[in-house]
Amino acid sequence: MPSKMTNHERHSATKEHLMTVTTSSLKPQAPMRKLIAEKVIRDNDKITIYLKCAYHLAKRELPKSKFSAMLDLIDMLGCDIKTEGHATYTSHQRITEFQSALATTILQEKLEDIKQSVF
Secondary structure, rough: OOOOHHHHHHHOHHHHHHHHHHHHHHHHHHHHHHHHHHHHHHHHHHHHHHHOOOOOHOOOOOOOEEEEEHHHHHHHHOOOOOOOOOOOOOOHHHHHHHHHHEEEHHHHHHHHHHHHOOO
């Protein structure tokens, strides 16, 4: 036999209650969210530089062993691309993954251009 639902149980399941609880618990986290958003932007900028370096290596048919030296040069020129205690993304496997992602993206864009072209 099902148990009787109390007013407290009904109220705690309402959309308004859940929204209020979520909002009130997120307010103290606003400064943390701002820090995380800033870090994501910084990381996106760094990854963009890494991808451009990987693209340059592939385009010029340079060995992947030059990737680390390219990043050192960029760092010496004043771009802060050093990671903060995390992976440096300079391994042979990581560069291959960057180049593979770039190749896939370029191929998809070219295929889309071909599909949209008028013969």
